[in-house]
Amino acid sequence: EVQVVESGGGLVKPGGSLRLSCAASGFTFSSYSMTWVRQAPGKGLEWVSSISSSSSYIYYADSVKGRFTISRDNAKNSLYLQMNSLRAEDTAVYYCARAGAGSSGYVFPNWGQGTLVTVSS
Amino acid sequence: DIQMTQSPSSLSASVGDRVTITCRASQGINNYLAWYQQKPGKVPKLLIYAASTLQSGVPSRFSGSGSGTDFTLTISSLQPEDVATYYCQKYNSAPFTFGPGTKVDIK
Numbered sequence: 001e002v003q004v005v006e007s008g009g010g011l012v013k014p015g016g017s018l019r020l021s022c023a024a025s026g027f028t029f030s031s032y033s034m035t036w037v038r039q040a041p042g043k044g045l046e047w048v049s050s051i052s053s054s055s056s057y058i059y060y061a062d063s064v065k066g067r068f069t070i071s072r073d074n075a076k077n078s079l080y081l082q083m084n085s086l087r088a089e090d091t092a093v094y095y096c097a098r099a100g101a102g103s104s105g106y107v108f109p110n111w112g113q114g115t116l117v118t119v120s121s
Numbered sequence: 122d123i124q125m126t127q128s129p130s131s132l133s134a135s136v137g138d139r140v141t142i143t144c145r146a147s148q149g150i151n152n153y154l155a156w157y158q159q160k161p162g163k164v165p166k167l168l169i170y171a172a173s174t175l176q177s178g179v180p181s182r183f184s185g186s187g188s189g190t191d192f193t194l195t196i197s198s199l200q201p202e203d204v205a206t207y208y209c210q211k212y213n214s215a216p217f218t219f220g221p222g223t224k225v226d227i228k
Contacts, residue, residue: 035217037165045157045165045208045219059215062122100170106212107155107170114164 002026002110004079004096009115016086020115022079022096030054030074033099035108036081038092038117046092049081050099050106064090086119093117123148125211127220133228140196142223144209149189153213156185156194159222160205168207169194201227 008020022034036048049070050059058070069082079096093116097108124147134140144154152172157165167176169185172192182197196203204227209220 037219044206044222045159045210047210047217047219050215050217059217061216095164106215106217107167107210108157108165109167109176111164111166 002098004098004110004112006094006096006112006115009094009117011118011120012086013121014087014119016119017082017084018086018117020081020083020094020096020117022081022112024077024079024096024098027098029072029077032101033057033105034072034079035097035099035106036070036079037095037097037108037111038090039095039114040089040092043092048094051079083117086117088119091117091119122216123150123211123218125209125218125220127207127209127223129223130221131224131226133226134199135228136199136201138199140199140203140225142194142207142225144187144192144194144220146190146192146211150211150213152188153211154185154187154192155210155212156183157208157210157219158203158205159208165208196225199225199227 003025035050051070067085071080093114095114096112098110100107154172156169159165173185206222206224
């Protein structure tokens with residue numbers, strides 16, 4: 001069974017940093033692109049960042065470019081999101097999602113339960 | 122960047138009604154369009170990809186159509202368990218933008 005489990009959320013002050021982790025199991029992690037999607041309280045889904053299977057391709061939303069860094073460790077079946085210079089508007093539940101295969105590469109059939117990041121003084 | 126819009130933003134329909142949600146891309150995206158369902162307090166669930174391909178395990182009352190810039194998600198007979206917010210998402214190229222969502226409830 002495909003499983004992705006996020007961790008690392010919490011309360012952080014504006015301007016602070018946080019590192020999210022996503023532990024994957026039940027599939028060959030090194031064969032799939034991975035993605036972070038966030039959802040602010042009461043709001044819609046916002047795509048944040050994606051990374052290809054071998055880290056060759058990395059994409060960011062404009063809202064986080066230059067502040068967030070996505071990375072992965074295929075040996076540890078883990079995905080990361082380093083978040084710096086955090087702002088109040090980054091407050092959200094952050095979901096880790098596995099992408100689909102082949103031409104469905106950036107469709108997201110598998111999601112974690114999410115980890116809440118709250119940016120507040 | 123390509124913008125995604127959805128209409129309506131919310132709707133209320135009776136059990137058994139046919140429900141249609143529209144998603145529009147500001148530029149053509151071929152058929153690189155997915156639909157997700159998010160029930161209150163739950164994780165998003167993939168319903169349809171490639172505009173019209175039903176994800177495994179999704180009830181057949183859900184269907185998708187469209188190509189280019191205009192897409193629709195149809196629920197042929199609305200059920201109480203379909204109360205949710207529905208999002209479209211483009212995936213032809215980054216950014217892999219979601220639409221703003223359509224909230225569906227029962228009248």
